[in-house]
Amino acid sequence: MALLTEDAKGVYIIAVTPFTDAGEVDWDSVDSMVDFYEAKGVTGLTILGQLGEAPKLTSLESQAIAKRVINRVGGRLPVVVGVTAPGLAPMRELAESVMDLGAAGVMVAPPWTTKTDDQAYSFYASVGEALGKTPWVLQDYPLTTNVTIAPKVIDRIVRDVPNCVMLKHEDWPGLSKITALRASSDKGETRRISILCGNGGLFLPEEMGRGADGAMTGFCFPEMMVGVVENYAKGDIERAHDIFDAYLPLARYEQQQGIGLAARKHVLAKRGVIKSAALRKPRPSLTANDIADVERLLARQQKRLEEIGA
Numbered sequence: 226m227a228l229l230t231e232d233a234k235g236v237y238i239i240a241v242t243p244f245t246d247a248g249e250v251d252w253d254s255v256d257s258m259v260d261f262y263e264a265k266g267v268t269g270l271t272i273l274g275q276l277g278e279a280p281k282l283t284s285l286e287s288q289a290i291a292k293r294v295i296n297r298v299g300g301r302l303p304v305v306v307g308v309t310a311p312g313l314a315p316m317r318e319l320a321e322s323v324m325d326l327g328a329a330g331v332m333v334a335p336p337w338t339t340k341t342d343d344q345a346y347s348f349y350a351s352v353g354e355a356l357g358k359t360p361w362v363l364q365d366y367p368l369t370t371n372v373t374i375a376p377k378v379i380d381r382i383v384r385d386v387p388n389c390v391m392l393k394h395e396d397w398p399g400l401s402k403i404t405a406l407r408a409s410s411d412k413g414e415t416r417r418i419s420i421l422c423g424n425g426g427l428f429l430p431e432e433m434g435r436g437a438d439g440a441m442t443g444f445c446f447p448e449m450m451v452g453v454v455e456n457y458a459k460g461d462i463e464r465a466h467d468i469f470d471a472y473l474p475l476a477r478y479e480q481q482q483g484i485g486l487a488a489r490k491h492v493l494a495k496r497g498v499i500k501s502a503a504l505r506k507p508r509p510s511l512t513a514n515d516i517a518d519v520e521r522l523l524a525r526q527q528k529r530l531e532e533i534g535a
Contacts, residue, residue: 228330233303350382395423406420
């Protein structure tokens with residue numbers, strides 16, 4: 226498998242982790258999920274992220290899931306693995322393990338204790354040193370980590386840490402951050418690294434317009450993100466927005482804190498991608514009213530897709 230580079234573009238789907246109703250990893254659903262994502266045209270897969278319920282997995286399960294996904298992909302798509310850990314030693318251990326299995330790169334979020342610009346820089350400089358030649362993704366998700374990393378700090382990291390090849394941008398509001406980072410690289414002040422965006426794709430058209438290279442996030446209809454990114458690349462901006470608009474209400478619903486992942490898994494199970502919509506405990510559950518909301522949104526989404534011929 227080729228390694229992740231700063232030229233990466235497209236849609237790297239944040240994959241869920243399928244569980245049985247009893248809370249065990251559902252290996253058959255791991256396979257069917259990988260096949261589904263590939264069939265929908267994603268560029269790559271990102272596993273063991275926060276919405277992959279990575280904190281609920283044992284270290285052995287994390288390695289086993291990485292092995293299963295990488296083997297299932299068979300080198301056809303790059304796989305990025307989340308290796309965020311409380312310390313550098315377990316992070317490096319998991320990173321070395323998955324890279325030996327054939328991963329394309331790894332992703333690292335900052336610890337919640339990061340409070341200052343210098344602390345953010347020092348942490349990621351240490352990550353770069355610990356990971357050696359392994360290419361890695363800087364996950365910038367302050368809504369969850371409570372760590373805000375200013376553009377000037379990201380620029381500094383990019384200048385000084387060569388194995389940082391991608392930013393997973395999930396600041397909110399954050400369009401001005403993309404603009405600032407692209408301005409720095411356009412002036413030659415920093416390398417131009419890949420910027421893939423998160424937040425369930427809620428701002429994807431605008432992010433593409435600001436210079437993002439695609440998406441690295443989850444949504445129960447990955448074909449939405451693929452359609453937006455592909456049409457932006459072709460210059461058909463209106464078509465990209467038409468596709469996005471059709472899916473937006475469901476994407477918005479899925480971004481609710483607490484039940485968002487449950488809604489995503491409900492739809493994936495309904496689509497036959499995974500056998501069970503179960504999250505591993507502790508877990509939220511959808512109420513009958515929640516499910517009715519989702520079903521209504523799905524019906525309205527189908528009408529809009531028919532209207533635009535998608």
